[in-house]
Amino acid sequence: MAANEEAMKYVWEGAIPLQIHLHKSEVASHPAPPPALVLAPRIGYLPLLVPLIKPYFKDSLPPGEDSIWFDYKGVPLKWYIPTGVLFDLLCAEPERPWNLTIHFRGYPSNVLIPCEGEDSAKWNFVNSLKEAAYIINGNCKNVMNMSQSDQEDLWTSVMNGDLDAYTRLLPKLKMGNIEDEFSRKESLSSPVSRQGGGTEIDVAGQVKTARIPVRLYVRSVSQNFENLEDVPEIDTWDEISYMNRPVEFLKEKGKCFTLRDAIESLLPEYSGDRAQTSGEEEADGSQETRGEIKLVRIQGIELKLEIPFSWVVNNLMNPEFYLHISVLVIGPQR
């Protein structure tokens, strides 16, 4: 099995055990129902789990129409973020099973965009796929040119965690190749020549610059900590910065573009030497401690920053071709 295939299998098989509690204000039966235990695919989305969860609670619900949402310790969960990413980001110390609360009423529409179950999840997936295609290829023609039924099948393969079906459909997607200097074998998507989109091709036809779809989630805590279990609980999404910005990398001969390089290109204030400095004097005499990157997680793995970025992308990206990176930093202290 090619290294790339092995990694994809690892990513697709990743799952988070969830323990889902019905919110106490919605318990209309006595005794209250026990929590539902569900294994959630990392690459999946919370709304897709509802058909598995609802049977546990349907007899306990008060009358009325459902508008389903989840929270973790009171923080409403953004349903369009893959479940694995939510877990890596919100649980500094991984909690197993992960205790979530489900609500069937009172959708917080002032903070969460509406969700109509599977349709919303599918729309979000296809949109992300188009955006990723635009970043990689310079246009989203490859997605637009896919037949409706192929698009449906692609989504279904993701929804069902069916890697074989997904792999069979990939050649129809014709997504551009993200060159990986470390796996000699061809990656599963068929390479195509790219035009525009900020990609340069040198005389030998080798791609020199590339744009990579990345979604970076940065959680900042104010105090340094020894152990992850000392990291305080999250209160609101305002503690998290979300960056939906492509990483541009220039392949220089002899130099390896690492994961650290990629993250620093998005978070220049956290780069290298400056991050180690503490207690720098500001012009007005006040002291400011530079921030520090404490933890980088992708697909639940805490990665060493020296790993070549192209390897990370090719092996750990999600099915919509986005690489989701969760970062925990110590913020500035005054």
Add this chain to the structure above:
Amino acid sequence: MDSAGEVVNDGKITLEGFSVAARAFADKWKRHNLSFPSWSWVSLINRTLLKKEECYLSLEKIIILSSLEGSAEEESLDVTADWWEKEESIDHTVLVQNVEDEAHYYDYHIVYSASYMVPMLYFRGYSSDGKPLSLDVIKRDLPSSSVSLLLESKWTFITQEEHPYLNRPWFKLHPCGTEEWIKLLSESSSSDGCQMPVELYLVSWFSVVGQVVGLRTPLEMLI
């Protein structure tokens, strides 16, 4: 190739170009649109990301007096007129209050999309008590030409998405192929086929996009 030529390329614009274009747009708007509030360049220092600024153009609290259903509006005005003629002792305060209750407020943000390398328009509507307006209500405030454009064409559509910086649901106007029609605009406006000057990028963009949400761009701005 000069630096300005790299900033706008193929109808797309870089982040640096967007900052320049945004300030130029806000300046021109202020000069040529005196009766209208001005756009401000908002830069939020993001505490999580240290000194990183999230920047966008903002035009807020634009009041649109909500229109009653199409022809019904005229009808009700006629009725009111008749009523005025008949009744001497009209309670004017009641009439004014009704108008205020119907006032809809709109915020518009022009945000740069790093993925697509073009600007995006985000907007939201709310009533005087701060309650957000649904898309159906908002559509009634849009010029009727826009509504048919939105419903019939595949070129522009409005989606509800999370604001890139504010953690709240906003509406996004997503014109398909922005870079293509910007290219067309720049080709048709210059005789020697030069790239659009960066200072005019947002002005040109908004002259098209703004119309969808009923915001006119004075022609003087396009010079």
